[in-house]
Amino acid sequence: MPDVRANGIDVRYETVGSPDDPALLLIMGLGAHLTDWPAEFCSQLAARGFHLVLFDNRDAGLSTAFDELGQPDPAAIMRGDLTTVPYLLGDMAADAAGLLKELGIARAHVVGASMGGMVAQQLTIDHPDLVASLCSIMSTTGDRTVGRPTPEAAAALMRPPATTREEILAGAIASSRVIGSPAYPASEEWLQQRAAAKFDRSFRPQGTQRQYAAILASPDRTTALAGVKVPAVVIHGEADPLVDVSGGRATAAAIPGAELLVIPGMGHDLPQALWPTIIDAIVANAGRA
Template structure:
């Protein structure tokens, strides 16, 4: 693990696999850290001959935070007032672009989950020269009324910060049960292990609120996505309560030639039984970028 200065902030990242292999940038979601990418899943990707780069978004994990600007006024943001929002999804995409440039990576295959999918989409719009292929997982376009959380999942987003470590871990586990895959429930011990690791590495609920404000305040990407030429794969769980499947369907419909993979029983997580299927699909999409088009 290492740190670089990019786009005016400090970004923590790590890599896996052979640096001589094609680069694959993984972008995590709301309040998530690079350790939220399951190690076994990353191994599957490196096994496909990909050099994986993972990083902490701003305001999460060990990357630069924005605590000095305070909390956004979420009711105002939801009502359309962006004045308390310190950054938007395009700023997070600029962070990712800056990281690639600092690492000397001219082009990368880009994969994002949830908010990370939004960042990956925006990176493809703003820096198409950097993106060899795009995979957007359990994400949406930013179009109003699409990919809206169900009430029980929205309640997970709105939980107040925990008072202590035990409460934070318990809350994270409970939230995972609400939004996770009903067809592939994670073992309790594994959820507790992950929640503890995240808390101990970097518990930053204020940063999560600013990231959420960025999602709400950022513009709809649909029109831009219609211009994307990079091979695009959209993966979504059929049973995702946090960003329902219509978010993925809208993304795939917007991008010319996009492939849509909807997985029954999958919610808003990356369950171990699906790692190989998802990694195989990502690898196949990277090959679409390398193969000449058939005439």
Template sequence: MPHLHANGIDLCYETAGNPSDPALLLIMGLGAQLVDWPDGFVEELAGRGFHVIRYDNRDAGRSSLLDDLGVPNVPAILGGDPATVPYLLSDLAADAAGLLGALGVERAHVVGASMGGMIAQQFAIDHPDLTASLCSIMSTTGDRAVGRATPEAAAVLMRPAAPSREEAIAGGVAASRVIGSPGYPAPQQELERKHAAKFDRGYRPQGTMRQYAAILASPERTEGLRGVKVPTLVIHGADDPLITVSGGEATAAAVAGAELLIIPGMGHDLPRELWPQLAGAIAGNAIERPRTGR
């Protein structure tokens, strides 16, 4: 896969669709990789007239691994000490802006899932001239009073790094069962293939902890989101246990004119059965909706 040097780091990316079509940037979540955007879903988006760009965030997959920044002290960060915070969500948003600049993209429809939704929100706040539309999926505003994980999902998030490939795959499958969509359970073999491919492509548990520190240390985005003026869609699973639905509701409430789509049976994943609905909603927001505003 190709790499570009942007914002001082190397970013691994992939594109799909016609380069002459409007750009649509996909941003993935905590510890996730560009392959966590399923190929079939990417094809759904490209088929609706977008040049789709997906990439690995810093500290994930095949983008720059920043081990020189050390391992953050999460308990200290939760206690208000930012000394070991390596970077913030605004830096991850700047990576995305740098990628678009290096690709010669002047403006993009920005779609993010989970932590990627947080980055997409920050991108729209920090880089309004680059943002054609915004879609935040299964994410939240940074207000810790909303979107709180269930105890079971929180335990999955904090599981220790696996000591072997086999245990990493088994742990990934088990985590997917906890946070995935109860209405659309993924086949066992599909989950095993997915987590095996992710491990082989780039298992970066220390990088995931640095990303998590960025989430914890970044300021709440509610006030910034009030200034977002592009068409905005918020998608959330009604049965998401990792970022519960109040996170999506708060996101939509913060952006004037935002559309909120809550999907029954959907958890914290992108079920195959929902790809046409999700892609259609994203395309409708990007192409058909007028710009928002007060």
């Protein structure tokens, strides 16, 4: 997995599939690594005729950390005091744009999950010439009245960061039981394996807090999404407790001609049983481009 210098930072990326196929950029969510896209999911998506580009967002995985910016104050940010905000989703979208340009990719189909969906939306707004189609999964528009978490999911999100490998493994299981898909529960073994691999690769809880501050401080994208002209599909779990399905519905309503796929029993994850459904929706939307 190489690095490139993009938008002034080092971005760790990986590719899957043939470079001769159309490019498809995958953007993961809060505190997530490029490896949080399951390898088998990526293989199946690439087999449908795409050259996948996955990358670590700033402050996550093995891309540049912004520790020198210190820790944000989420409570102050929610009161409107943005003095501790390190960067915005627009900066993260610029990272993605810079990566595509450095790789010589003129246009890419863009898929984002959770915070990655927010970054994908912002990328489409700010750099429309780089985006061939947009898929926003379990995300929202930035309108604070939609996509709100349940109290239990909010508590899981705000849990104090784990400090040891053992706490990470236990937290992965506990969080999954709160925000995961009730109809498609993941096994404890699978959750622990993924959490352990992620911890061993890179552990940056402070970076996650700065990404969260970017979400809180970034403006509502609803009006800007009305100017999106590429094919768009919005995928959301009907049982998502972390980003309520109203966030997905609002996203689809904001984008002209967007298709909305609400999946019963799906929470805030990507259950293996639903990969065919999700991949089919991505492929069909890209085909509309």
